[in-house]
Amino acid sequence: MDKRNAIGDFFHTRLEELAAGRPEKTAITDIDGNRAGFCDVLRAYDSLRAFLSDIGVTPYQRMAFVTQSGIHMAMLQLPVMENAVLAAIDTSLPLERVKFLMSFLRHDYIITDDRSDPACMTAMGLGIGIIEFKSQMIFGDWNYSFTLASPPIGGPGGMGPKTPDQIMISTTSGTTDMPKVVPLDYGAIIHLVARHTKYHDITDADTMLEMNRTNRNIAVNNILYALYSGAAIIIANGFNHRNFIEMMDAHPVTMFDAPPSVIESLASYMEDRKLKIKAGRLRLVRAQGAPLTDGLKNRIERLLRTTVVENYGMTETKTIATMYKAPCGYRKGSAGVSMGTEIKILDGEILVRGETVFKGYENPEIDNNEYFIDGWFRTGDTGYIDGDGYIFITGRIKEMINRGGEKISPYEVEKAITGISGIREAVVFPYPNEIGSEEAGAAIVLEKGMDMDVFKLRSLLNGSIPAFKMPSRLYVVPKIPLGPNNKVQRKTLFEKLESESGYFASDISGKPIVPVKGKNGAGRKPMGKTAGILKKIFIGRKPYS
Numbered sequence: 001m002d003k004r005n006a007i008g009d010f011f012h013t014r015l016e017e018l019a020a021g022r023p024e025k026t027a028i029t030d031i032d033g034n035r036a037g038f039c040d041v042l043r044a045y046d047s048l049r050a051f052l053s054d055i056g057v058t059p060y061q062r063m064a065f066v067t068q069s070g071i072h073m074a075m076l077q078l079p080v081m082e083n084a085v086l087a088a089i090d091t092s093l094p095l096e097r098v099k100f101l102m103s104f105l106r107h108d109y110i111i112t113d114d115r116s117d118p119a120c121m122t123a124m125g126l127g128i129g130i131i132e133f134k135s136q137m138i139f140g141d142w143n144y145s146f147t148l149a150s151p152p153i154g155g156p157g158g159m160g161p162k163t164p165d166q167i168m169i170s171t172t173s174g175t176t177d178m179p180k181v182v183p184l185d186y187g188a189i190i191h192l193v194a195r196h197t198k199y200h201d202i203t204d205a206d207t208m209l210e211m212n213r214t215n216r217n218i219a220v221n222n223i224l225y226a227l228y229s230g231a232a233i234i235i236a237n238g239f240n241h242r243n244f245i246e247m248m249d250a251h252p253v254t255m256f257d258a259p260p261s262v263i264e265s266l267a268s269y270m271e272d273r274k275l276k277i278k279a280g281r282l283r284l285v286r287a288q289g290a291p292l293t294d295g296l297k298n299r300i301e302r303l304l305r306t307t308v309v310e311n312y313g314m315t316e317t318k319t320i321a322t323m324y325k326a327p328c329g330y331r332k333g334s335a336g337v338s339m340g341t342e343i344k345i346l347d348g349e350i351l352v353r354g355e356t357v358f359k360g361y362e363n364p365e366i367d368n369n370e371y372f373i374d375g376w377f378r379t380g381d382t383g384y385i386d387g388d389g390y391i392f393i394t395g396r397i398k399e400m401i402n403r404g405g406e407k408i409s410p411y412e413v414e415k416a417i418t419g420i421s422g423i424r425e426a427v428v429f430p431y432p433n434e435i436g437s438e439e440a441g442a443a444i445v446l447e448k449g450m451d452m453d454v455f456k457l458r459s460l461l462n463g464s465i466p467a468f469k470m471p472s473r474l475y476v477v478p479k480i481p482l483g484p485n486n487k488v489q490r491k492t493l494f495e496k497l498e499s500e501s502g503y504f505a506s507d508i509s510g511k512p513i514v515p516v517k518g519k520n521g522a523g524r525k526p527m528g529k530t531a532g533i534l535k536k537i538f539i540g541r542k543p544y545s
Contacts, residue, residue: 003059003165003186007082010190011228015042015078018230022204027227029251030071030235031243040142041075041227048079051131051146060162061108062087062169063131066119070214070235072135074223075142076111081189084109085162087169088215091119102126105169105181106162108152115149127153169362170217170315181362182315191340191355192221192318197229199339200284200324202255204230209247209256211239217315218257218288241269248277255282259289260296261482263308264425264445267299275303282306284324288313289487291393291411293418294332296425310335312391314379317341318356321391333415334390343385344376349397350383351376382409399490401430401440406468408440410490413471416464417442417457422450427480431473431494441494442471443480452476453506476504 001009018027018038028036036044062085065073080086089101099122109129112120120130129152134145167186171179196202208226210233212219219235226233234251236243239262247253258266263285269275282304287297288311297308312335313319320343323336341354353376360368371378382400383393395409402408410428417426425445430438446452454474461470481496483489497503 003167004082006186006190007078007167010193011078011224012042012045012082014228015045018042018204022230025204025230026232028071028074028223028233028235030069031237031247034069034071036071036075036142038227038230041078044075044142044144045079047144048076048133048146049083052079052083055131055148055151057084057109059083059164060085060166062106062162063109063111064089064102064105064107065215066091066110066112066117066123067114069113070210070237072113072133073214074233074235076133076144077220077223078227080111081167081186085166085169085183086220088217088220090213090215091117092213095119095122098122099126101171102128104179105171124150129153168220172315178363180366182358183362184358188318188356188358189224193224193228195340195356196221196319197225199322200255200286202226202229202231206231206254206283207252208233209236209244209251209253210234211236211244211256211258211262213238221318222257241266245270245275245277248282252281255284255286257286257288257311259487260287260292261290261480261488263287263292263300264296265479267296267303268424270303271299277304284309286311286322286324288319291335291414293415295418312336312393316358316377317352317379320352320379326390328388328390331386331388331390334386334392336391337389338391343391345384346373346376348382348384350379350381350391350393352379353377401428401438403440403468404437408469410440413440413442413465413469416461417444417471419464420457420460422447423452425480427488427490427493428471429490429493439473440469440471441473441475441497443475443477443493443497445479446476453504454508455506458508473507474505478503 015038019042023037023039025037026035027038027041063080064087067073077086087105087107089098091098095118098119102123103126107123107128109131110120110123111131111133113133114120115130115132124130130149132147132149136143165185166183167189168184170182170184172182202225208222208231210219210222214235214237223233234247234253236247244266283306285300285304285306285308287308292310301308309323311319312321319339320341321336321338323330323334326337341352341356344351351373357377380397381393382395382397383391385391393411395411399410400407401410413428414426417423423444424447427443429441431441433439444452452474454471457474458470475497480488481493
């Protein structure tokens with residue numbers, strides 16, 4: 001079966017059932033209050049499908065949306081996947097980065113409702129075709145019209161091989177300017193949607209809140225889950241504390257996804273303002289993208305009065321494991337049990353294979369033989385599986401800190417630090433020493449009224465981790481600096497902390513910190529010795545007292 005027939009049978013047929021059986025139900029709502037039913041989604045699907053066929057779009061050509069409206073992308077992404085390849089890009093990035101991604105991902109078309117958008121002008125300069133759409137409400141129904149504003153004229157879309165089975169192109173959020181390109185075939189997406197909705201009990205009784213921007217991979221997936229299951233989905237198109245509280249009060253939200261960094265930020269916001277949400281609606285919060293500490297899990301469950309479960313997955317594999325409905329219940333420190341993906345441990349590394357696992361990176365400079373062993377994908381995560389099938393992740397191979405030949409897992413040290421009363425968050429990262437090796441540094445967020453320096457921290461950690469794993473530099477920050485996709489980038493965190501101000505720093509090395517101007521113009525005073533140890537220094541403003 002080819003892609004068009006497979007997607008049509010799976011998604012289009014399901015939308016026909018929902019439109020006929022629940023014509024009055026709202027399928028998608030955006031933050032501005034715009035609503036679309038399943039009949040609207042089906043009508044948009046058929047309209048764009050016919051237009052793409054008329055202009056001769058082929059199954060392997062790549063398209064991205066340039067629109068400020070999340071509801072439009074949510075309604076139109078399925079016909080793009082059926083008839084072309086969705087290669088979403090974040091147009092809020094600097095224009096030079098957008099231009100790079102358009103060339104790098106080899107787009108053929110941009111779909112937009114605003115040709116004057118700078119991203120559209122950039123696309124035209126690259127020879128990328130422009131499809132313009134207009135939408136209007138006619139007697140309460142959404143209707144779309146499409147125009148080929150400019151056809152593709154060679155450009156980046158003509159370079160390199162493409163395959164007709166591809167449905168979506170994603171990129172990893174690495175620490176370099178050259179992301180890995182992850183192509184997914186239609187079979188992977190169909191299995192993902194069927195598996196995910198089944199394992200998380202997503203039904204037409206659910207209302208999902210989507211706080212990621214709609215061009216993010218996770219948002220694309222969640223929209224597919226909602227449309228297939230018949231659930232309603234609310235498109236927030238980005239996280240905002242106030243909007244979250246308002247939408248939770250205004251809508252019967254039953255579930256949402258968020259990385260631990262967003263969950264921590266939300267917990268602090270609600271605690272500081274003594275906020276509560278209506279009880280009895282929210283049934284599930286799925287944490288993914290990074291390990292979830294027990295302390296944070298307990299805090300957000302108390303504030304939201306619901307269950308928080310950890311999901312484990314990657315862009316390359318989709319969801320691998322979940323704690324939801326794990327056969328033996330919650331198990332401390334575990335990421336859950338497999339959702340159908342085969343998992344094994346080889347030399348301490350987690351390897352996976354299955355229908356939702358991609359077949360290899362597209363980048364020509366990457367040797368995929370380094371990432372696969374006999375058909376098993378190397379996740380780069382270290383861990384183990386217990387006798388009941390629960391997966392435990394102990395770190396990432398590339399993030400291990402090499403301190404004089406001794407290997408330190410940041411995850412292990414972070415878990416020990418966040419087990420200390422009064423510490424809300426912790427990130428452990430490498431920083432260079434004078435002999436070309438690495439040291440372990442830590443950045444922490446404290447409860448109000450708490451105080452901490454590296455000597456006190458090491459004393460509190462005594463007995464919980466070996467001496468060689470102890471952090472030798474500590475930053476007490478108002479919040480943990482994050483990179484793209486709300487994730488911590490350990491390899492660059494030291495440089496980021498050294499270039500900013502607004503925190504305490506303490507060091508056990510005996511070497512003064514060279515004065516550096518922070519973002520706010522605050523100079524960094526050298527650290528001096530007192531009674532054989534370094535004093536805690538103040539940088540910028542004091543965040544806590």
